[in-house]
Amino acid sequence: MMHYSRIVAPAALILSLAACQRHAAAPKLPPQPVRVVTLQAQPVQITTQLPGRTEAFEIAQVRPQVSGVIQKRLFQEGTDVQAGQQLYQIDPGIYQAAVDTAQGQLLHAQANEVTARAKLNRYGPLLKAHAVSQQEYDDALAAERGAQGDIQAAKGQLERAMVDLGYTHMNAPITGRIGRSILTVGALVTASQTNNVAIVTRLDPIYVDVNLPATELLRFKRELAQGRLTRVGDNAASITIALEDGTTYEHSGRMEFSEVNVDETTATVVVRAVMPNPERLLLPGMYVRAQLAEGIDPAALLVPQEGVLRNSHGDPQVWVVDADNKVSLRPVVVGQAIGTNWLVTAGLKSGERVVVQGIQKIHAGDTVTPTDAAATDAAVPAKAG
Structure with a gap:
């Protein structure tokens, strides 16, 4: 028994030393390389895009x-x-015949009226001389009035026949x-x-109808009152549209914010824009995107869309690299998409670095090796005033 223990102890000691050597030899992982964008405040033209459909300005069915x-x-x-x-x-054959008949009836009524009026004129002096009775004079007066009525009826028949002929x-x-x-x-x-036999459609100008959330309508009305939206009339703002093929329509129009009814099921309103269409390029029923310029943000922060994540609740967040090259996950507030970027309205400031590549391999508190990445579509250049 003592002999067996002397053999086992040296073997266990050898295995323990080997394990320590393997643990000590494990190399330390280097910092994860990532690509970052350094945020810079810059003036950006803010434009809202609204989906819509074109509608005919006027349409008439020919019947x-x-x-x-x-x-x-x-x-x-x-x-x-x-x-x-x-x-x-x-x-027009039967209608021309009806006109001719009505004209003949009018001439006949006019002739009868001449005879009745002459008889009435003769009976006037005779009545004063008591050569005719009052009843005879009244009959002559009634006949003359009846002849005038026949003339009016004949004129009406003639006008009706001429209207039908015109039709x-x-x-x-x-x-x-x-x-x-x-x-x-x-x-x-x-x-x-x-x-209908045919349809006539007025194409110039043409309507563009967009569904707008009620909250957006209120915001646009405030911006219109503040002068941030270009005004082209009372309660109207200047807009442009993009066509289905991605091209921009060369003419600008006006969007009316005069809708007063909100759809209770969708909380949206249909807002109508009027666009000039001299080349008849726009046709009713086409899908377009209305672009409404909201002015210039002088200190906008843009983050590439690939750098913005969403948590389980759908809230946006980004990885931020601090001065010690450590990363942390930070919630942000984003506005609209501008090109391939998100406009960040809260949570970040100018000069901070945001990770845009290598996001899948980092964790909060990790030290990283950042390299600058060129932001695509960094900004939409502000229009010259």
């Missing part, structure tokens, strides 16, 4: 007012037409661009039909 067969189509589809311009010709000329109700013709020459149309 027949009288029944008949279409004889002619007098326009080219997809072209501009003027208010009052003739578009279709309906067969055989189907004219453009507004100035705008006309689309395709639903019916062709030879088709029968009726005065009571619900289907």
Whole structure:
């Protein structure tokens, strides 16, 4: 038994010494390399983007007012037409006949009125001379008044017939661009039909409708009153729009902040902008982004979007490197996106360093090796006043 103990003790001592040597040989990890952006306060043009849809300024459906067969189509589809311009010709035959009949009835009534008036004029002196009775004079007066009534009725029939004849000329109700013709020459149309024959749309100017949160509407109204928004009229601000392909529309318009009803389910209001459209580039139903310039922030701080994290509650936070190259996680308040950056409104100050690369491998309190990284889209240059 004593012999076995003498063998085990030296072996355990050898294993313990080997383990100590391995632990002492483990190398110390170097500081984690990260790339940082040093924040610099700078003037930035603040612009709010609002999604919206274009709507026609005016739209009119062309429908027949009288029944008949279409004889002619007098326009080219997809072209501009003027208010009052003739578009279709309906067969006017029966309506011209009605006008002729009404004219004949008017002439007959006028002739009867001449006879009745002459008789009344003769009976006047005879009544004074007691050559005719009062009843005969009253009958003559009634006949003359009745003849005048027949004239008025005949004039009304003639005017109605002429209106119907005029309706055989189907004219453009507004100035705008006309689309395709639903019916062709030879088709029968009726005065009571619900289907339109064509549609005329006024494209210049054109509306842009955007859904705006009620809180944003209040903010814009305050900024408009303070002069931060460019004013183009009472309760209106200047805007530009970006098209679906990303290009900026060359004309600027005005946005009206006159909406008074808030949607209770979404807490938003539909705000309408009016845009000039001389080239007819904008068409109703297009998706656009309205851009509203809110002025210049003289000391804005921009942080690249890849440097801003979100916690489990969705709150933004960033890794900040201090003077000893130690990192800490700091909550911040961000505003809108400007290019590829977030506008930070609270939580950071000029001169601080924010980690933008290597975030996944660092922990609070770690010492890092920072290197400067060029911020992409560092700022939107302020417009010259």
